[in-house]
Amino acid sequence: MALLDPARQKLITVLDFPNPSRSYDASRHCVCFWGYDNSRxxxxxVDDAMLRNLQPGVGSDERSVLGVFDEFREKVLEIAKKQYVGGPQNRYSIS
Structure with missing residues (x-):
């Protein structure tokens, strides 16, 4: 959802994460999750190496990486919100 900021006269993009689903992609070594900008x-x-940096010493198996994602979910979502710029791009990588 885009809102008009009257003080700056520009559109502010609102990104929501109503779906708590996430999955581990072993071929890409990342955890995938989804946000929504209106219906988009x-x-x-998020790269599994970045998640392991949040919790050093954690294993590299799917269960361990998803556990770190779940533990630091709010932090990862904040990073995603800062990275998102709206527009036609619909895939973002966090590393």
């Missing part, structure tokens, strides 16, 4: 689905992929 935006795919985010």
């Amino acid at each position: 689905e935006i795919t985010f992929m």
